[in-house]
Amino acid sequence: MRIKVLGCSGGVGPGLRTTSLLLDEEILIDAGTGIGDLTLSQQRRIRHVFLTHCHLDHVCGLAFMADNLFDLIDEPIAVHASRETLQTLREHVFNWKIWPDFSVLPDENNPLLRWNEVAMDEKLELGDGRRITPFRVLHTVPANGYAIEGRSGTFAFTGDTYADDALWHFLNGLPRLDKLMIEIAFPDKEAALGYASKHFTPDLLGRELRKLEHRPKLYLTHHKPGTEASIERECRQALRGWEYAHLKRGDTISLS
Ligand SMILES: [Zn+2]
Ligand SMILES: [Zn+2]
Numbered sequence: 001m002r003i004k005v006l007g008c009s010g011g012v013g014p015g016l017r018t019t020s021l022l023l024d025e026e027i028l029i030d031a032g033t034g035i036g037d038l039t040l041s042q043q044r045r046i047r048h049v050f051l052t053h054c055h056l057d058h059v060c061g062l063a064f065m066a067d068n069l070f071d072l073i074d075e076p077i078a079v080h081a082s083r084e085t086l087q088t089l090r091e092h093v094f095n096w097k098i099w100p101d102f103s104v105l106p107d108e109n110n111p112l113l114r115w116n117e118v119a120m121d122e123k124l125e126l127g128d129g130r131r132i133t134p135f136r137v138l139h140t141v142p143a144n145g146y147a148i149e150g151r152s153g154t155f156a157f158t159g160d161t162y163a164d165d166a167l168w169h170f171l172n173g174l175p176r177l178d179k180l181m182i183e184i185a186f187p188d189k190e191a192a193l194g195y196a197s198k199h200f201t202p203d204l205l206g207r208e209l210r211k212l213e214h215r216p217k218l219y220l221t222h223h224k225p226g227t228e229a230s231i232e233r234e235c236r237q238a239l240r241g242w243e244y245a246h247l248k249r250g251d252t253i254s255l256s
Helices: 033-037 040-044 056-069 083-092 165-172 188-197 202-211 228-238
Strands: 002-007 020-023 027-029 048-050 077-081 113-117 124-127 130-137 143-150 153-157 179-183 217-221 244-246 252-254
Touching (some): 002 033, 077 083
Parallel strands (some): 048 077, 077 113, 153 179
Antiparallel strands (some): 002 020, 020 027, 143 153
8 A cells, every 4th residue: 555645745846746745646524726747547547535624725636637637538447425515515616606516527427536435433345455434533524534444454544633632532443554644734822723614733643642552653734834944843743653754745654
């Protein structure tokens, strides 16, 4: 199982792309601006898109990818997300005003996108021994993360999230957890903004991690552009004792 980081920043700028992960060439987890680095033939291979929530930095690439692939694919791309996320996308993005409704284009029987509502804590088979489970997280809008179990280990991605016992309860319930991708959007001095926007800061994440019974390698993501150096400095203290890395666009996370 191989996860390529197409984007993992909290914003855009030179070399920065927003959240999108490519799992084994045919599955996307979130569809931020990171998908803009995929060639057209790579985009044609995508069969599934799993979304964590409806915020623009996680979904905008889906609109452009659908437009790119018009008339180029025979089977619809399955877009998996919670009921609330799908509803928001359909009402506010793919609504013929912001963007065409690609779930009825080129025609209703042969659409480009097929919406698939996922249920929290219910496993979906991905083939090749891989299974994905959505789990609820706390954010300003309904949001979820995904745990992906493969033959050689388990990777979990929280998406945008904040301190919440339900998150740790779910992760502690996994039989194993080898790698955890989790967000830190702001440095500690912006803890009030983190609380308001439901994003982690280093000190809060360090304290919350005491509730985690597994000891995964941590992959830190979603740093707001311009705050990277402060967050890295604060993590040296807040995450002392943890194995961790600050993710960058182009990094690969392997489970083997
Ligand atoms: Zn968000
Ligand atoms: Zn975000």
